[in-house]
Amino acid sequence: MADDDILTLEEVAKYLRVSERTVYDCAQKGEIPAGKIRTAWCFKKSEIDKWVNDRLTSTSLSPQISPVNAESILSPHRILFINYSSKRDALLALAENLAAVPQVKNKQELSTEILKREELMSTAIGCGIAIPHVRLSSVTDLVVSVGISRTNIVDFHPLDDEPVRLVFMIAAAHNQHAYYLQTLSWFSTKLKNKELRDSLLAAETPQQVYDLLTGKI
DSSP states (O other): OOTTOEEEHHHHHHHHTSOHHHHHHHHHTTOSOOEEETTEEEEEHHHHHHHHHHHHSOSSOOTTOOOOOHHHHOOGGGEEEEOOSSHHHHHHHHHHHHTTSTTBOOHHHHHHHHHHHHHHSOOEEETTEEOOEEEETTBOSOEEEEEEEEEEETTSOOTTOOOEEEEEEEEEETTOHHHHHHHHHHHHHHTTOHHHHHHHHHOOSHHHHHHHHTTOO
16 A cells, blocks of 8 residues: 555545544544545545554643543443344443443433444444444443453444454543544554454453453453
């Protein structure tokens, strides 16, 4: 891929290993270098590389954004072993689990918006991983529920066609846009590690999954 290549939205999402919706939202808000040809978003690879490098080499974070602390957003109680072949069933199970925490004030809105978001665009990012995510005014702080599926979830339609087995559902407050994107990126980067993915799938208890994700084992 040459530096002067022009990339589509889908290609940028695959290149950055984030969802297409995340790239779309960033482009809409002017947070990523992009332009439109007719109605299609286009991106210059050299500008995307510079944009990424600027963020990776930054020595400080914006004062209102805290680094991702896995222990603060995860809990063994929000880790489920599921056995669904349908993404709808898997998403509803995780939404039900996440709605039990005090940070989520409206269970029905969470379930509805998660399904609506998935209909708009798949949140599968490849390598058997999906990261469904929403920001809602009825959520007071960012929380995560994790699903380890004992069977292939076959209808997420990931770009690499690998069935989803690991689902990380993120619900954030509406004003947590930056931290929300940072958390998405943190999971996407961490889960590039095949050894970690294999260990998560082999785990037998929620505590084991929690310890793997928080670096305790």
